[in-house]
Every structure is written in C-alpha cells, then in structure tokens.
Amino acid sequence: MIAGITYQAKKPDASLAHCIESFWLLANTTDEEKTVSIMPDGRIDLFFSKTATSPFHVVLLGLESGTSNAIIAPQTLTFAVSFKLLAAEYVLKHSVASLLDGGMRLPDDFWGMSVADLDDFEACCNRVSEKIKILLNKEPDPRKLALFNLIYNNNGDLLVHEMASKVHWTSRQINRYFNQWFGLSLKAYCNILRFRASFAQIKAGKFFPEQNFADQAHFIRTVKKYAGVAPKALNKNKNDRFIQFSTLPKK
Known part of the structure; x- marks a missing residue:
C-alpha cells in the first residue's frame, strides 16, 4: 500500500447486498499529495470527504470506462459507499448515465452526514445502512x-x-x-x-x-x-x- 495511505473496508449486511458492494475508508495521513490511477471497476461511488484545506463535501461518481488519474490531497479522510448498479434506481432514484467518466457534487448535508461522522468508520457504516434501508421502500423488479x-x-x-x-x-x-x-x-x-x-x-x-x-x-x-x-x-x-x-x- 502507498506510504501514508490507510484503507479499510466492510461488506454490507445481507439485506443490502443487492445494491451495495462495500463500505470503505481511505485516509492520506501525510502532508503530501498522492497521485494515483483509478481503473474502471463497475461501481458507482458515493464519497463523504474532508481534507486539511477543504471543508466537508459529498461527491457522487458514475461508472468509469477507462483509467483516470486522481490526486489524494494531504490529510484527506474519505468514507465511501460503493454501489452496485441497482442502487441508481432504487436508492439514489436517479439515472447516473450523465456521470459516465465523471461525477457531481451533492449537498454537504446529504443523508444527514457531517464531518464529525468520519471519525468512526463503524458508525458511518451503520448510519448509512439505516438510511439506505429507509430509501429501499419498494422491491426491485x-x-x-x-x-x-x-x-x-x-x-x-x-x-x-x-x-x-x-x-x-x-x-x-x-x-x-x-x-x-x-x-x-x-x-x-x-x-x-x-x-x-x-x-x-x-x-x-x-x-x-x-x-x-x-x-x-x-x-x-x-x-x-x-x-x-x-x-x-x-x-x-x-x-x-x-x-x-x-x-x-x-x-
């Protein structure tokens, strides 16, 4: 793993496995930028992040069709939800077609999350899981x-x-x-x-x-x-x- 980068992941409970692949937490604990390449992996990702210079922000990324370069800013902490495709229709309730090889900023209070939540990975997983269970208010086709x-x-x-x-x-x-x-x-x-x-x-x-x-x-x-x-x-x-x-x- 890259020096100064920490990573942990967790699978959702069985009731959410059809729309969530995993939860994960990524941190750059250094004062240096880390340049990385991101390969297409068939997931839709929702990021809740903070950095030393940027306030708490929420970003939704669509599918990737090729490798792209990204920078992990210094002192970054990101909690992410990696969705399976059914989540677009049944959790996000919105097409992500326009986000192919791109993303969009969401409201900073999306799903009621805040910067304080990022300090506890397990609590983040539980809180987001409960929110998604509420949003899953109908059975998939x-x-x-x-x-x-x-x-x-x-x-x-x-x-x-x-x-x-x-x-x-x-x-x-x-x-x-x-x-x-x-x-x-x-x-x-x-x-x-x-x-x-x-x-x-x-x-x-x-x-x-x-x-x-x-x-x-x-x-x-x-x-x-x-x-x-x-x-x-x-x-x-x-x-x-x-x-x-x-x-x-x-x-």
Whole structure:
C-alpha cells in the first residue's frame, strides 16, 4: 500500500447486498499529495470527504470506462459507499448515465452526514445502512434483480443474449435500460467486470486468461484498454500507482 495511505473496508449486511458492494475508508495521513490511477471497476461511488484545506463535501461518481488519474490531497479522510448498479434506481432514484467518466457534487448535508461522522468508520457504516434501508421502500423488479444476480455471480462472463433469455427480457430492452440509467451497454459493462475479475490473478503473477477471453492476446488487449498498461506492468504496480490494485486483500 502507498506510504501514508490507510484503507479499510466492510461488506454490507445481507439485506443490502443487492445494491451495495462495500463500505470503505481511505485516509492520506501525510502532508503530501498522492497521485494515483483509478481503473474502471463497475461501481458507482458515493464519497463523504474532508481534507486539511477543504471543508466537508459529498461527491457522487458514475461508472468509469477507462483509467483516470486522481490526486489524494494531504490529510484527506474519505468514507465511501460503493454501489452496485441497482442502487441508481432504487436508492439514489436517479439515472447516473450523465456521470459516465465523471461525477457531481451533492449537498454537504446529504443523508444527514457531517464531518464529525468520519471519525468512526463503524458508525458511518451503520448510519448509512439505516438510511439506505429507509430509501429501499419498494422491491426491485424481479427481472432486474435476476439480471444483476447473473451479471455479478458470473463476473460479467455471460453473453448478453444468454442473460436476456434467462431473465425473459429482450436484449434491446436491457440495453435501453443500461444506456438510460448507466450510460453504457450491458456488453460494455460486462467487459469491465471481466477486466476487474482479472485483478487477483494478475496480482498473483498469472498472465494467462482465467476468464472467458478468446486467447491471451485478447486478454492482454482488454487489460491494456482499461488499465492503460499490459498485465505484467499492472502486476508490478510501480509506486503503487493503481489504487484499487494496491488495496486488494493479500492472499
């Protein structure tokens, strides 16, 4: 992990697992900026942050379609909620299509959170969980729930028409839904999940595809498309540049 950067994560309870992937806390405890690269990972992220020079602020980030650079300011403390896609419709209740490769500032009192809350990670997780449970005031469409279960359980490693057939929803309808709510097609989203699923094997030094890639050349092209570097360079992760790779749990 990057020197001076601390990280901890927690899974939600089972009742929220269909819309939340994880809660996490990231801190830069130094007086120096940390430059990092953020790879697409198929999540929508909600950040509650404070820094030495910036007041408490809340930011919602949409999906990423490629690697981008970011700076973690000195003395930064960020609590984040990483959402699965169903959360856009059933928790946030708003399309995030316009936030593809971008984000938006939310009101500083969003969900009643304040700067004081950031000092207790467990309390943050509990408070936000209770808020989300209130917002989840209707059951998800069974077709959508079935679709996302297929997507996540298989790390995107199914063909679109196969998933459409299983959930009794046409490919055209599914892609219309994805473009309207998330800003990209189902196939594009599945490609991102397959890329993300390769992180652990790359970190272990395995450079042959374990997901359903046509061959090693296809695997390398996919990693370079989303990470900007080949698998071997990602494995080295020079200077802990790739923040998600640095925070992968150790085996």
